[in-house]
Amino acid sequence: MTQKRPRTIQIFLPTGDPAGIRIAEQTTSIIRVIEVPRSDIAEFVKMPEAKQVGLYFLVSGDSKDELYIGQSGDVGARLTQHHKGEMKDWEQALVLVSLTNNLTQTHVLYLESLSIEKARQCQRYELLNGNGGQKPHTPIPLKADCDEIHEIGSLLLATLGYPLFEPLTEQSPTQAEQVFVCNRASANAKGIYTNEGMVVLKGSTAPYVTKRKTDKRMVEIRDSLLKKGVISLSGDNIVFERDYLFKTPSGASGFLLLGSSNGWVDWKTEHGITLHEYEGRTLSLAEG
Numbered sequence: 001m002t003q004k005r006p007r008t009i010q011i012f013l014p015t016g017d018p019a020g021i022r023i024a025e026q027t028t029s030i031i032r033v034i035e036v037p038r039s040d041i042a043e044f045v046k047m048p049e050a051k052q053v054g055l056y057f058l059v060s061g062d063s064k065d066e067l068y069i070g071q072s073g074d075v076g077a078r079l080t081q082h083h084k085g086e087m088k089d090w091e092q093a094l095v096l097v098s099l100t101n102n103l104t105q106t107h108v109l110y111l112e113s114l115s116i117e118k119a120r121q122c123q124r125y126e127l128l129n130g131n132g133g134q135k136p137h138t139p140i141p142l143k144a145d146c147d148e149i150h151e152i153g154s155l156l157l158a159t160l161g162y163p164l165f166e167p168l169t170e171q172s173p174t175q176a177e178q179v180f181v182c183n184r185a186s187a188n189a190k191g192i193y194t195n196e197g198m199v200v201l202k203g204s205t206a207p208y209v210t211k212r213k214t215d216k217r218m219v220e221i222r223d224s225l226l227k228k229g230v231i232s233l234s235g236d237n238i239v240f241e242r243d244y245l246f247k248t249p250s251g252a253s254g255f256l257l258l259g260s261s262n263g264w265v266d267w268k269t270e271h272g273i274t275l276h277e278y279e280g281r282t283l284s285l286a287e288g
Helices: 038-044 075-086 107-120 139-157 215-226 249-257 277-288
Strands: 009-012 023-025 031-037 055-059 066-072 090-097 181-182 191-195 197-200 206-207 229-233 237-240 243-245
Touching: 009 139, 023 139, 023 206, 031 038, 031 139, 038 075, 038 090, 055 075, 055 107, 066 075, 066 107, 075 090, 090 139, 107 139, 181 249, 197 249, 206 249, 215 229, 215 249, 243 249
Parallel strands: none
Antiparallel strands: 009 023, 023 031, 031 090, 055 066, 055 090, 181 191, 191 197, 197 243, 206 237, 229 237
16 A cells, blocks of 8 residues: 655646546656556557556456556557457556666566555456466565555556555554444445545445335446456345445445435444534534
8 A cells, every 4th residue: 555645746748638648757756657548559659668668557347447467578569469459348558667767577577466466455456367477586675676666656556546556445453444334225234435435345235136116227236246256145135245445425325225325324323423424523623
């Protein structure tokens, strides 16, 4: 997880299009991450960074929740191969390179293996890699450099909107996060509200079918999460096999109920305080 402290991040738009290629850098580092929409691959291969040794991430899926991690001594050529058909279903490439072009094959092989390991731990994305990469023998000084590169790269990726290695929740021995429950219509779910949305926690359950009016879209999401193994069937209930992020509290409770829901009311603390009331009290305390 990236250490949280004040940073200055610079994002450069080489084409002037905010939906096109974007280059993110921390002003005190030589590491940069380049976001390349698939439609702009031809523009990227013209850039000098495309000829470098680099680590790359391909993001795919309708909800952009599938991830492939790779490395190459000529990252532009490798992405061109992917574009021509090695991997058909991807929309964004994220390329990590050095401003001074000093990354070696050993660097990126180690970073690839480390990234696959961290992505599996976080479980934010469905990882498409079939193995854990090739972690080479890495001298201690080079490993320390790679660990720092990974931390900076993680920050830049998250800044661009791809928190590949950020845990969904932060449990600390000194300050545990507030847990909310949703227990309407036989649901028995726990969640944590974060700045990204509502994380439904592993072990939460809800009925597979409901007597309420069913929202077709929620049923489609349920079936998709069943296929991906995020949830499983246990008798008449679904069970969350891992923590899962919904972008809004209402999206999370609506999924559990398979219908319309006001998550700001349906999520409550164990003492019955709604999410809306809880956040209102937190704001009042902040205002003094």
